[in-house]
Every structure is written in structure tokens, then in C-alpha cells.
Amino acid sequence: MESLTFRHTTKKPLAGSLPNAITGVVASGNLEILLERVLPPDACEIAIETPIAGYGDVWEAVVADFVARAQPGGLRISINDGGARPDTVSLRLLQGARLMEA
Amino acid sequence: MAGDRAASTDPDALSWYEATARQRVVALADPGSFREVLPPTERRMSPHLPLFDLPRAFDDGIVVGRATLDGSPILIAAQEGRFMGGAFGEVHGAKLVGLLRAALELKPKAVLILFDTGGVRLQEANAGETAIAETMRAIVDVRAAGIPVVGLIGGRAGCYGGGGLIAGTCSRLAVSEGGRISVSGPEVIETNKGAEEFDSRDRALVWRTMGGKHRRLTGGADAFCADTVSAFRHAALDLIDQAPSFDLETLEAEQARLESRIARFGDCRDATDLWRRLGVNDPETVPAMDTDAFAATVARIREADHDAR
Numbered sequence: 001m002e003s004l005t006f007r008h009t010t011k012k013p014l015a016g017s018l019p020n021a022i023t024g025v026v027a028s029g030n031l032e033i034l035l036e037r038v039l040p041p042d043a044c045e046i047a048i049e050t051p052i053a054g055y056g057d058v059w060e061a062v063v064a065d066f067v068a069r070a071q072p073g074g075l076r077i078s079i080n081d082g083g084a085r086p087d088t089v090s091l092r093l094l095q096g097a098r099l100m101e102a
Numbered sequence: 103m104a105g106d107r108a109a110s111t112d113p114d115a116l117s118w119y120e121a122t123a124r125q126r127v128v129a130l131a132d133p134g135s136f137r138e139v140l141p142p143t144e145r146r147m148s149p150h151l152p153l154f155d156l157p158r159a160f161d162d163g164i165v166v167g168r169a170t171l172d173g174s175p176i177l178i179a180a181q182e183g184r185f186m187g188g189a190f191g192e193v194h195g196a197k198l199v200g201l202l203r204a205a206l207e208l209k210p211k212a213v214l215i216l217f218d219t220g221g222v223r224l225q226e227a228n229a230g231e232t233a234i235a236e237t238m239r240a241i242v243d244v245r246a247a248g249i250p251v252v253g254l255i256g257g258r259a260g261c262y263g264g265g266g267l268i269a270g271t272c273s274r275l276a277v278s279e280g281g282r283i284s285v286s287g288p289e290v291i292e293t294n295k296g297a298e299e300f301d302s303r304d305r306a307l308v309w310r311t312m313g314g315k316h317r318r319l320t321g322g323a324d325a326f327c328a329d330t331v332s333a334f335r336h337a338a339l340d341l342i343d344q345a346p347s348f349d350l351e352t353l354e355a356e357q358a359r360l361e362s363r364i365a366r367f368g369d370c371r372d373a374t375d376l377w378r379r380l381g382v383n384d385p386e387t388v389p390a391m392d393t394d395a396f397a398a399t400v401a402r403i404r405e406a407d408h409d410a411r
Contacts (some may be wrong), residue, residue, distance in 0.1 A: 020142075025185055049158070051155060078161055080158055081157060
């Protein structure tokens with residue numbers, strides 16, 4: 001297993017007040033994403049556990065793109081990966097942010 | 103709580119087979135009533151899977167908690183068939199056993215178990231086997247306390263291995279066409295007995311031997327529902343009301359039912375032979391029947407409904 005953690009500073013907090021949400025399932029080509037509103041409003045931390053080692057650069061790029069698009073300030077995001085492709089990861093992250101905004 | 107927000111979907115349109123465990127629970131229970139115990143934020147994950155370099159799930163593949171169903175308090179557990187085939191590991195099993203034991207104190211109207219499992223998780227097999235035994239014992243205690251335990255089966259993993267054993271101890275079972283109930287799965291039988299005995303790639307054979315229609319016709323399941331969450335909800339409400347009392351009389355009736363089944367059908371080579379002997383006029387048409395046509399067929403079969411189990 002490979003553990004990756006990325007920390008970002010955002011321009012604004014994510015809208016909404018939901019304390020947490022989860023989306024996705026740990027299955028082949030899929031992943032689960034747990035989002036918790038527990039950090040300062042301009043901080044976002046994304047921690048990933050993946051059985052597929054060696055793709056740190058790809059994760060970093062996908063996460064940076066998500067942070068730029070969603071501005072998920074205040075969120076600690078925890079990922080259990082089942083070998084998802086980058087596009088699936090990206091969609092799940094945006095889906096998770098949308099759930100938290102509800 | 104996390105589970106409440108996982109999905110907002112219409113129970114009439116949501117396919118049971120396609121839905122996740124969380125979606126099933128949230129859509130099955132009264133809106134907004136589900137309260138999860140040990141939610142994902144608690145991170146009660148498997149202590150064993152990291153040894154095998156395998157990914158874990160925050161809920162270890164089972165969602166448990168309390169809710170209301172038509173206003174009555176229930177306890178509910180749902181297995182996630184897509185995480186490791188919904189298999190029983192140590193934490194997964196402990197969550198189900200804990201929920202059942204809590205029923206003895208909380209005295210809900212019923213406990214619902216949404217099975218979706220291949221059986222025991224091989225990476226933590228000893229703990230998983232123990233969990234199966236503890237679950238069956240806990241179900242017996244809950245039923246003896248007068249609380250019905252109803253199993254709902256229609257997920258992609260089916261209900262196999264120890265899950266099939268547990269299902270056999272429930273008060274009542276509802277199944278959909280996609281659901282399968284058995285102990286040894288198709289691949290297990292083929293591996294041990296050869297493809298001549300059971301060809302696991304023959305999907306029609308698998309479904310007519312283990313599928314929902316076969317289980318319903320023989321009384322192995324007590325309700326057959328369409329593949330929607332609302333159909334399972336209606337079935338659960340009906341079955342809670344029809345649950346037999348758990349006493350010596352019921353157990354003796356179950357023993358007699360099973361003895362008569364093996365005596366009547368023990369020499370059948372295929373499910374269609376069995377259906378013909380049950381009195382189904384044109385057994386070859388059963389797999390293609392829609393839910394209404396199948397319900398009409400079931401209504402003519404004496405063995406499909408019984409007071410046993």
C-alpha cells in the first residue's frame with residue numbers, strides 16, 4: 001500500500017455546513033472518498049491509501065486540479081482507492097464536494 | 103451522519119441491484135430516519151487487510167444502524183457487495199453481531215439484514231467464520247425474544263457461503279430475480295466437482311438453481327419482488343407482519359418441510375424437473391416470466407408459502 005498526503009491552501013471555504021459525507025465504494029477501478037469539515041476554512045488536506053504504488057505524480061496533479069476547481073477550504077478528504085483511473089478520481093472528488101455543499 | 107447524505111434517490115426508480123449498501127439503507131427506511139452506528143468517520147477498518155497489501159473500507163463493507171420503517175423503530179444492516187464481495191471479516195461481522203445483540207435491549211419492531219455477500223473473507227477467515235456462527239446464534243436469540251429478523255436479497259454478490267447459512271436462520275426472506283441464495287457458489291462447485299456437474303459460466307443454470315425465482319417457488323424465500331428499493335420496502339413490511347413465532351412447533355414444521363422436500367425432489371436433476379413436479383405447467387417459461395406472471399405462478403404452488411422456518 002502507498003500512502004500519500006497533499007496539503008493545499010484555498011482562496012475560500014467550501015460552501016455549505018454539512019459536517020461530513022462519503023461517496024463511492026472500494027471496488028476494482030473505484031474508490032471511496034470521505035469528506036470531513038474539520039480544518040481551518042482556508043486549508044484542505046487530502047490523504048490517499050492506494051494499492052497501486054508509483055502514481056504519486058498523477059495523484060498530485062488530479063488533486064491540484066480538484067482544489068483549483070472546487071476550492072474545498074475546510075475539508076479533510078480521505079481516500080481508500082481500489083485502483084481507480086484519474087478521471088474516476090476527479091469525478092468522485094467533485095461529487096463529494098457537491099454533496100458537502102448541499 | 104455520513105450515510106444520510108450518500109444519496110438522495112427515488113425508491114421507486116432506484117435499482118436494488120445497482121444501488122450501494124448506503125443507498126439501499128437510506129432509500130429503504132423512512133426519509134431522514136437512518137442513524138448509523140460506527141459510521142465511516144469512526145474509521146473502524148479491518149486490522150488484517152494491510153498485511154495482504156489490500157485496500158480497506160472506512161465501514162469495513164457493512165452499514166449498520168437504527169431507523170424507522172412506516173413509523174416503527176427497526177435496526178438495519180446492509181452489506182456492500184462490491185467491497186471484497188461483501189465478505190465477512192472481523193470488524194464487518196462484529197458490527198452485525200453487535201447490532202443483533204443491541205436488538206435484545208432496544209426491542210425494535212424488526213431487524214432487517216440486507217445481504218450482499220460471497221461469505222467469509224478469506225484473508226481473515228477464522229474471524230469471519232466465528233462471525234458467521236455468532237451471527238446465527240444472535241439471530242436465534244433475537245427471534246426467541248419475539249423480534250422478527252427479515253433478510254432482503256437482491257445484490258450483485260448474492261447471498262453465499264456463511265451468508266447463505268445466516269439467511270437460513272432468518273424469520274423470513276425476500277428475494278428479487280437478480281438475487282441468489284446458496285452456500286457453495288457456482289465456481290466452488292465447479293472447482294470441486296467439475297464442469298460436468300455444474301458449469302459456473304452457464305448463467306441460466308446458475309440462476310435456475312440458486313436464483314430468486316427458484317428459491318421463491320420452493321418456499322426458500324417468502325416474497326419475490328421487483329428490482330426496486332420500494333418493492334423491497336413493501337416486501338419487508340409484509341414479511342415483518344407475517345413472521346412466524348419462534349418456538350418448537352415452528353422448528354418441527356421446518357424440519358418436516360425440509361424432509362418432505364428432499365423426499366419429493368431429491369432425485370431431480372435440474373430445477374425445471376423440480377418446478378414441473380411442483381405443478382408448474384410450463385417450467386421452461388419460468389426464467390423469462392415478468393414479476394406479475396411469476397406471482398400468478400407462485401400463487402398456484404402449495405409449497406411456496408408455509409408456516410415453518
